[in-house]
Amino acid sequence: MEDLLTSDNQVINIILIAIGLLLLMAIAIVLFFYFSRKKIIKAELEKARLEIDHQKELLQATIITQEEERSRIAQDLHDAISSKLNVVSLNANFLTEKDITTDDANKFGESILNVTSTVLENSRRIAHDLLPPTLSKFGLEAALEELCDEVSESGKFEVRYEANYPMETLPSDEELHLFRVIQELMNNSIKYSEASQIDVALHKEDSVVRLAYMDNGKGFDINDAMNSKGLGMSGIKNRAAILKAELSMTSAPNEGIEVKIEKPLGSSA
Amino acid sequence: MSEHFKTIGDITVYVSLVLGLIYTVSFIRNNKAYRLFTIYLLLISIIQIAALYVGRGGLQKSNLYFSHYYYISQFVLLSLFYFELLKMRWIKFALIPVLLFIAYQFIADPEIYFRYNPLAMTITQTIIVFYSILYLYKTLQGKSEFVIVNVGILVYLISSTLIFASGNLVLDLDIPQETRFTLINVNRILTLIFQLLILIEWIKNYRPQFRRS
Known part of the structure; x- marks a missing residue:
């Protein structure tokens, strides 16, 4: 090994140094790509995470809309149909009584007719609003x-x-x-x-x-x-x-x- | 000291054969790139064993001419290997002018057969290094095969190019045999590192799985 220091071996020394430098260069290239790759993977993960967050928000928004829509429909059904049908049911109840006069029967019948046509109109409107x-x-x-x-x-x-x-x-x-x-x-x-x-x-x-x-x-x-x-x-x-x-x-x-x-x-x- | 390095040199020759054989174990189950790499390993180990036999074993002759078989088969097989990995058609076409140039060298100066051919070695190894950098770039895109082997090829071929290229120069220098061997010893260590990486690649990615999942 001491031979390496004598001047006769200059050429060998230079070649060895050059090999060392090339080796360093190769390692530098590899490390550069290795760290770049890590960085890229990290960025992609981040992107995927954002995407998932967005999806979650979307899902949440969809559920909220769905619930709001449901409560609106429930409200509509209650206001426009159930309450009116109550009136119909009440009137129909009067009609079943024995000692009812023809005038009253006609009055209740008319009322039932009116309310049912409103109910029909309302249910048509609700269906129409939906689709x-x-x-x-x-x-x-x-x-x-x-x-x-x-x-x-x-x-x-x-x-x-x-x-x-x-x-x-x-x-x-x-x-x-x-x-x-x-x-x-x-x-x-x-x-x-x-x-x-x-x-x-x-x-x-x-x-x-x-x-x-x-x-x-x-x-x-x-x-x-x-x-x-x-x-x-x-x-x-x-x-x-x-x-x-x-x-x-x-x-x-x-x-x-x-x-x-x-x-x-x-x-x- | 030199005895140790000689042992390391011998080890690399046998390890190259072992690597070729263990890669053969999974030969059928894998793709074309894997098969080409296995053929490369086997061919290189055969060349090295033959060179060892001629140089030291039975014949005690100069075995320098084996270097030609070494770099030409390395160039052809690794080019095809990188063609499979990179899927760039021009890699196949790049083989032709380089091989024609080497053929021309031999026709122009047949004596070159018994010496090192630094120019051809440098050209072929540099091209392979270039492919390996291209492939390194491609691996940025995500999961890919032969990443560890690719790093080995890059590191080993970049540094060994200079060792082979300086072969004739060193042989002509008036320096003691001992010093001359310094370069060969460096090459032996680099080869061993390269082989270690090839082994790690096989263990990590291509080892036969006995457990059925």
Whole structure:
């Protein structure tokens, strides 16, 4: 080993040093990739965790909506049907009594008739609110038209609707998502926007279905709405995601809201 | 001291055969890349045993010409091995010009057969090192096979390239035999580390599982 220090062996020394350096370089490369890989895996885990959190929130929101919907239906059934049927039952009870005059019988009969027709009307309305039969029978274009008519009948808004959408362009479940989005937007406009005019447009083009919604209300900060736990906006976002459609939403305080959904045809969700 | 290193050298020769044989155990159950690597191990061990026999055993002759079989078979088999791992078609096509160049060298100067061929060794090993870095990059994407062997190939080939490339130079120097062996001893230790990594890879990922889960 002492030989290595003499000048004759300079060449060997240099080669040994070079080998050492190459070895270090190789180890450095390996370590670099090893730590990079660790970092990447960590980032991916973090991403997956966020995704799971998001899913959980979504699930929670869904459950809350479901419960709210249930209690609303329960309330509707109670107010509009059960209480009225009580009246019917009471009147029918009077009818069964023996010493009842014809006049009274007619009066009770009339009352029963009135109440039952209200109950019928109410149950029709409840069913309609849950799932508009127009949508399944006549398609999205007609269902949206009906919705617009209903909203403009309230007299608060001027609703303009234009459509060019052949029936059954999209599968019925996808049409339902689009319908719910417009329904939600209208609800928001009615509740918060103080708008005077609403525009709805539904068009089928070569390979895309475009749905546009606009109001001239007081608008809001989009970022706040998207991040809030409120179900409305995130619901719209989720439906667009389910549809694999492009969603663009622009709004600012006092500038109304403009929502556009572009659903490419042939990419079924 | 030199006796110890000689023993290490002998050990690496036998270990290479053992590695080839234990990799053969799982030969059928594994993919093409595994099979190519097994063939590489077996071929290298046969070349090393033959070289040992010619150099020291029965014949006591110069065994330098075995180096040609060593680096050519290493280049061809590891290229195909990395082709299987990387799935890049040009790796196969890159074999042709390199082999043609080596063939040209032998035709131009047949004497080279009895000496080291530093240029061809450097070219072939550098290309394999390049593939191994590419594969290291690919392993970033997630779980992949032969990660440990790949590290071994990278570390061993980068450092041993210089040892082989300086072979002729060292042989021509006027220095004592003892000093000359320093390089060979370094190579023996590096080989042993490389073989250790190959063994770890087999134990961790390719050992036959007797327990049925």
